Structures are given as C-alpha cells and as structure tokens.
Amino acid sequence: MPKAVSTLSSTSAPREGGGNTTQDHLRLIAEMTREFTASHDYKTIAQTSLERITKYMSAEAASLFLVGDTGDTLACSACYGPVDITGLRISAKSGIVGRAVQTRQGTMVRDVRDDADFGAGVDAKTGFQTRSLLVAPLSIGHDCLGAIEIINRIGGDGLFNQDDLVLLETLARAAALAINNFRLTAKIVQQEREQHELELAAEIQRDLLPRPSSRDFPIHGINIPARSVSGDFFDIMPLPDGRIWFNVGDVSGKGMNAALLMAKTSSLFRCLAKSAEHPGQLLNAINSELCETNSRGMFVTMVGGLFDPATGRLVLTNAGHEPPLHFDLRTERFNPIPADGPPLGIAHGIAGPDGYPVTEIDLAGGMLYVFTDGLTEATTFGGGMLGIDGARALIRDHAEESPDLRLKSISGAVKLPGQSLRDDLTLLVVEDMSMGRPAFMPPPRADLMITDGEILRIRVPARPDRLKLIRAAVEQAAKFCGAPEAWTFDMTMAVDEACQNIIRHAYGGRHDAGDIVVDFVRRNDVLEVDLMDFAEPVDPTKIKSRDLSEIRPGGLGVHLIKSVCDDARFMPPPPGIGNLFKLTKRLPTNIK
Amino acid sequence: MSYEIREVSGAAIVALTGDVDLQTSPAVRQKLLESLEKHKRIVVDLSGVHYIDSSGVASLVEAFQVSRKKGASFSLASVSTAAMRVLSLARLDKVFTIHASVETALASQG
Numbered sequence: 001m002p003k004a005v006s007t008l009s010s011t012s013a014p015r016e017g018g019g020n021t022t023q024d025h026l027r028l029i030a031e032m033t034r035e036f037t038a039s040h041d042y043k044t045i046a047q048t049s050l051e052r053i054t055k056y057m058s059a060e061a062a063s064l065f066l067v068g069d070t071g072d073t074l075a076c077s078a079c080y081g082p083v084d085i086t087g088l089r090i091s092a093k094s095g096i097v098g099r100a101v102q103t104r105q106g107t108m109v110r111d112v113r114d115d116a117d118f119g120a121g122v123d124a125k126t127g128f129q130t131r132s133l134l135v136a137p138l139s140i141g142h143d144c145l146g147a148i149e150i151i152n153r154i155g156g157d158g159l160f161n162q163d164d165l166v167l168l169e170t171l172a173r174a175a176a177l178a179i180n181n182f183r184l185t186a187k188i189v190q191q192e193r194e195q196h197e198l199e200l201a202a203e204i205q206r207d208l209l210p211r212p213s214s215r216d217f218p219i220h221g222i223n224i225p226a227r228s229v230s231g232d233f234f235d236i237m238p239l240p241d242g243r244i245w246f247n248v249g250d251v252s253g254k255g256m257n258a259a260l261l262m263a264k265t266s267s268l269f270r271c272l273a274k275s276a277e278h279p280g281q282l283l284n285a286i287n288s289e290l291c292e293t294n295s296r297g298m299f300v301t302m303v304g305g306l307f308d309p310a311t312g313r314l315v316l317t318n319a320g321h322e323p324p325l326h327f328d329l330r331t332e333r334f335n336p337i338p339a340d341g342p343p344l345g346i347a348h349g350i351a352g353p354d355g356y357p358v359t360e361i362d363l364a365g366g367m368l369y370v371f372t373d374g375l376t377e378a379t380t381f382g383g384g385m386l387g388i389d390g391a392r393a394l395i396r397d398h399a400e401e402s403p404d405l406r407l408k409s410i411s412g413a414v415k416l417p418g419q420s421l422r423d424d425l426t427l428l429v430v431e432d433m434s435m436g437r438p439a440f441m442p443p444p445r446a447d448l449m450i451t452d453g454e455i456l457r458i459r460v461p462a463r464p465d466r467l468k469l470i471r472a473a474v475e476q477a478a479k480f481c482g483a484p485e486a487w488t489f490d491m492t493m494a495v496d497e498a499c500q501n502i503i504r505h506a507y508g509g510r511h512d513a514g515d516i517v518v519d520f521v522r523r524n525d526v527l528e529v530d531l532m533d534f535a536e537p538v539d540p541t542k543i544k545s546r547d548l549s550e551i552r553p554g555g556l557g558v559h560l561i562k563s564v565c566d567d568a569r570f571m572p573p574p575p576g577i578g579n580l581f582k583l584t585k586r587l588p589t590n591i592k
Numbered sequence: 593m594s595y596e597i598r599e600v601s602g603a604a605i606v607a608l609t610g611d612v613d614l615q616t617s618p619a620v621r622q623k624l625l626e627s628l629e630k631h632k633r634i635v636v637d638l639s640g641v642h643y644i645d646s647s648g649v650a651s652l653v654e655a656f657q658v659s660r661k662k663g664a665s666f667s668l669a670s671v672s673t674a675a676m677r678v679l680s681l682a683r684l685d686k687v688f689t690i691h692a693s694v695e696t697a698l699a700s701q702g
Contacts, residue, residue, distance in 0.1 A: 500645065503614065557646040560682065
C-alpha cells in the first residue's frame with residue numbers, strides 16, 4: 001500500500017550471506033525485543049525498528065499502522081522507505097492491512113495485483129508502486145493494536161517467503177507488547193500528574209478552612225476528607241461586635257466537582273455574611289447565588305449560625321443538613337435541631353416566601369454540635385454504622401476533654417490510623433462559656449458503651465482446626481444470653497458454616513491466610529454475630545443457597561445459615577476489614 | 593472425632609463419635625468410601641455425633657450416591673438429635689434411609 005517513488009537499495013541491504021539463517025532470525029528477535037523493552041522513546045524505537053526489519057528482509061519499505069480511537073481507521077505512526085507517509089489514515093475494515101487487523105492473521109501477498117483486497121489509492125497518491133507485501137497484526141491478548149507491513153522484496157527472486165512471515169509475526173508480537181507498555185507508562189504519568197493537581201487543589205482547599213481556634217475561643221471545628229479533596233466544609237468568622245458566624249456544609253457528591261462547589265459556597269458564605277442580619281437571610285442569599293450558576297443537579301446542605309458568646313444564645317438555620325445536637329448540661333440530654341429548610345442550590349425561592357426559617361437557642365452553659373453525615377454514617381471498628389446514638393455516646397465520652405482534643409477523639413473513633421474514611425467528615429462545636437467553660441461530669445461508663453451489650457469478641461486464625469473453638473465461643477455467648485439448647489445449637493451451626501465459607505472461599509482454603517474476628521453483641525432480644533475477615537472482598541451475588549431439589553455434596557452451608565437465622569447478610573466492612581458478614585437471631589421471648 | 597468400623601454379617605457398621613466438621617469430615621469421607629469398596633452394606637451409626645456440619649453432611653451424601661451406583665445399601669442409624677437437626681434443615685431426612693438403631697438397620701437389610 002503506502003510509500004512512494006520506487007528507488008533503490010540505499011534503503012535495503014542485501015540478505016547477509018545470500019539468505020538469513022535461523023540463527024540470524026533468533027539474534028534479530030532477541031536484539032529487537034531487548035530494544036523494545038529498554039527504550040522509553042516510542043518514536044525513535046519504532047523508526048529504527050522498521051529500518052532494521054526492512055534491511056534485514058531485503059525489502060524496500062515498511063510502515064507501522066495503529067488502530068484509531070473509534071477502531072474504524074488505521075493511522076501510520078512510523079514508516080521507513082522512500083516516501084514518508086506518517087499520519088496517513090487508511091480503513092481498518094478493508095484493504096490488506098485492514099484484513100490483518102480484523103482477522104488477527106498475518107498475510108503474505110506475492111503480487112498485490114492478484115489480491116482483491118489491495119487498494120491502489122495510496123500508490124496513486126504517492127507514486128510508489130507496491131508489488132509484494134508482508135503484513136503482521138500487532139496482537140496483544142484479544143486486542144489488536146494495529147499492524148506492521150513490509151513492502152517489496154528486493155533482489156533474489158523478489159518474493160517474500162513463509163519464513164519471512166513467521167519472523168515478522170514474531171517481531172510484531174514483541175512490538176505490540178512494547179507499544180502496550182508505552183501506552184500504560186503514558187497513562188501512569190498522566191495519572192500522576194492528575195494526582196499532583198488534586199493534591200494542589202486539596203492544599204488550596206485546606207487553606208479555605210479556618211485556622212485552629214485558641215483554647216478559650218468558643219467555636220472549634222475539624223474536617224477530615226475521605227479523598228484528597230473534600231466536599232465538606234466549615235467556617236468560623238468573628239464579627240467586630242463579638243458575635244461569631246459559623247457554618248458546616250456538605251456538598252452532594254465527592255471529588256473535584258464537589259470540592260469546587262464547596263469552595264464557591266464557602267466564599268459566598270464569607271462574602272454575604274458581612275451584610276446579612278441573621279442566618280435565614282444569609283442562607284437565602286447563598287441559595288439564590290448558587291441557583292444562578294449551579295448545574296448538574298449538585299446541591300449543598302448547610303447549617304449556618306450566628307452565636308453571641310456574651311449571652312450564650314445563638315440563631316440557627318438548617319438547610320437540609322443532619323440535625324445539630326444541643327447538649328444541655330443541666331438535663332444531660334441532647335436536643336436535636338431538625339432541618340427546617342431545603343438544601344441550597346436546588347431552586348430559587350424553594351424555602352417559601354419567608355425564606356429559610358431560623359431557630360433561636362439558649363445554650364445555657366451547654367454545647368452545640370454540628371456535623372456532617374460522614375460522622376453518623378461512618379463505620380465503627382465493630383462493623384456497624386456509628387449512627388446518631390453512637391455520635392451522642394462519643395460526645396458524652398469525651399465531654400471532659402479540651403475542645404480540640406475532643407473533636408480529634410470523636411473523629412478518631414471512626415477513622416483508624418492509616419485508613420481512609422468512606423465519606424468526608426466535619427465536626428464543629430459551639431460552647432457557651434458565658435458562665436465559664438462548660439463542665440460535665442460523665443455518668444458511669446457502663447451506660448455509655450457504644451456497643452452496649454458487647455458480649456465477647458474473639459480473633460482466631462482462619463483454619464478448620466479452630467472451628468471447634470469458635471463453636472465453643474458461640475455456645476458460651478448463647479449461654480450468657482440465657483438461650484436454650486436448641487437455639488444455641490442452631491446459632492452455633494450458622495456461625496460455624498459462615499466461618500467455613502470464610503476459610504474456604506474468602507481465604508481460598510489457603511493455610512494461615514489470615515484471621516477471623518467473631519464479635520457477639522446483644523441488642524435487646526437479638527444476638528448479633530459479626531464475622532470479619534481480612535481477605536479480598538467477595539461478591540455476595542455469587543453466593544447462593546443451593547437448590548434443595550438437587551442433591552449433591554457441597555453448597556449447603558448458606559442454606560443452613562439462612563434456615564436458622566432471622567437475618568444473614570454482608571455489610572459494608574469497616575476500614576481494615578475485608579468482609580463483614582452479619583448474622584442476626586432473635587432470642588426466645590421467655591428469657592431475661 | 594473418632595470412628596469405629598466393625599463388620600456384622602457382611603455389613604460394615606461405621607460408628608462416628610464427636611464433631612464431624614470441616615477439620616474431620618475429609619477422614620469420614622475417606623472411611624465411608626473405603627468401606628463401600630469392601631462391603632455391599634453400610635450402616636452409619638450417628639448416635640455419638642454431637643455436631644455435624646455441611647461438609648460432614650456432604651460426605652454422607654457422597655457415600656450415599658456412590659452406594660447407589662454400586663448397587664450397595666447405605667443407611668443411617670441411631671441418628672443423634674444434633675445430626676437429625678442438620679439433616680432435617682438440609683431436607684435430607686427424606687433422602688437417607690434412617691433406622692432407629694443399628695440392629696433394626698441390619699434386620700431390615702438382612
């Protein structure tokens with residue numbers, strides 16, 4: 001096909017010694033494969049390789065075509081010979097080269113005039129005359145990246161032979177691997193560049209958050225992004241009259257889009273707060289601004305407030321956000337402040353004619369906690385979601401600590417070192433110090449356990465010879481709950497079967513592949529058993545009960561588990577855990 | 593887990609005792625299949641089984657299937673409460689021939 005102006009042997013070297021031996025072939029393959037793997041410069045290596053092959057085969061020209069993005073065309077990415085056709089596009093569906101790409105088969109055409117697939121269009125354009133051809137596909141696995149063609153054997157009988165084709169196919173396979181590697185490397189470089197940009201964005205974003213407050217300042221906040229950039233934010237902005245604006249927001253979605261909307265919303269808050277009288281008016285104004293430009297269905301939930309440290313009173317507006325908690329130290333109770341307005345950025349005037357409503361709260365020496373669902377929906381090490389009760393328990397547990405330490409302790413309870421969160425987490429506390437720093441004496445610890453009703457937790461190697469120990473643990477835990485024998489037997493069997501699945505499937509039956517953690521928790525009249533492993537996550541859809549009409553060994557465990565438990569399912573595993581399988585079984589009603 | 597195999601009038605009585613679980617069921621499977629090589633009648637005595645799991649049940653099913661192919665007789669006898677619970681949950685209590693005791697098993701096969 002390609003290449004122009006048939007000139008002569010400056011481009012082609014005669015076959016060494018009048019014909020290449022197998023040894024020569026092997027040497028060439030070895031050398032070129034080495035060059036392919038050693039080089040990082042695709043252009044140069046493609047060019048020099050084509051030159052070498054052409055000369056070695058005593059041919060006139062060679063070109064390398066790569067399949068375009070749509071798969072319909074082939075573009076010449078390198079060539080050697082009298083005419084430069086780099087950039088030339090031909091069909092990937094027709095022609096002799098197209099045929100090699102479609103069939104993944106090398107082809108030898110001794111005289112192109114005898115091949116119906118030969119298209120003379122390129123020759124017509126370039127003036128080159130193609131007589132004979134060798135084409136080999138650049139195959140890698142099931143993919144074909146393109147093809148290499150060698151044109152016009154010079155000297156001898158002027159014909160390519162079967163040996164030439166086999167050699168070209170071998171070289172094409174090595175070349176395909178090399179091209180694939182070049183592409184992967186380029187992709188990694190691109191990813192690294194994007195990651196770097198994301199890190200820069202994260203740095204800018206961190207700068208948008210307020211600096212840590214001094215210990216005697218009444219408002220403190222913390223933000224922990226799940227990825228490098230966050231869709232959560234908070235802000236604290238003191239006014240000259242002593243009052244303090246604050247907010248906590250959560251942008252729907254994650255990643256760069258969310259981060260940009262976060263930056264915009266937080267700037268709007270800062271800017272518009274200077275002229276707003278109360279948070280209802282402020283959030284109304286932010287909503288209007290966001291609706292002017294926001295698109296793609298993204299929105300922001302926000303709690304905005306204005307606190308007066310002199311009186312301990314604050315005015316609050318909640319736009320579709322997780323209800324903040326007022327921790328009243330006089331009653332030791334939590335009062336949630338519900339969402340009374342819709343999220344920001346959805347529609348103009350969505351909050352009604354009066355705009356976003358406000359709630360006035362007298363902290364009365366207490367505290368207000370505002371947080372994102374990254375806290376309440378975080379997974380605890382025990383496996384469950386922290387939930388609002390868990391959040392309250394944590395707040396009580398750490399009530400005596402200084403505000404900064406307290407925020408770190410609370411967020412640290414759901415973020416394990418070295419693990420990333422599932423969602424961004426933001427937590428802010430407003431403390432009424434008008435009567436001195438809030439003092440809180442926590443009630444006895446027993447009432448405060450997050451995992452109220454934890455009975456037993458064991459961690460054992462995932463091995464068949466430990467199943468007996470696990471069964472003994474279930475029996476003891478059930479006995480501890482006062483369960484009768486038959487109930488205990490069923491639960492023991494369910495746990496045993498679930499552990500077998502971990503050993504056999506999650507860990508693939510490998511010896512000493514990892515551990516199993518079995519956690520027994522009683523919640524009222526229910527015994528929950530969490531089974532955790534450290535294996536690769538399994539696909540629960542692939543685990544099914546067997547069809548009982550079909551009698552054969554194996555596949556019975558899941559059926560047994562489901563027969564005796566009220567519920568058995570995979571749960572989102574907490575950080576550091578591979579799989580979490582939760583068994584739930586109601587205890588008989590007559591036990592205490 | 594332990595097992596004992598005795599021969600009574602040409603039949604092999606395989607008595608299992610203890611826990612038949614993932615750890616011990618491979619041995620049970622092997623013993624049952626070996627017995628089927630030598631005998632035309634097998635009675636598995638499950639009176640001493642405190643616990644049997646799905647892998648143990650699978651061994652019994654496999655032996656049962658092999659016996660059918662060979663035209664041998666395979667039955668369970670004196671099944672403990674625990675083993676019966678698992679067999680009935682697996683709905684295999686109707687599949688196996690189950691006898692109240694080894695004696696009745698032998699008599700019926702007699």
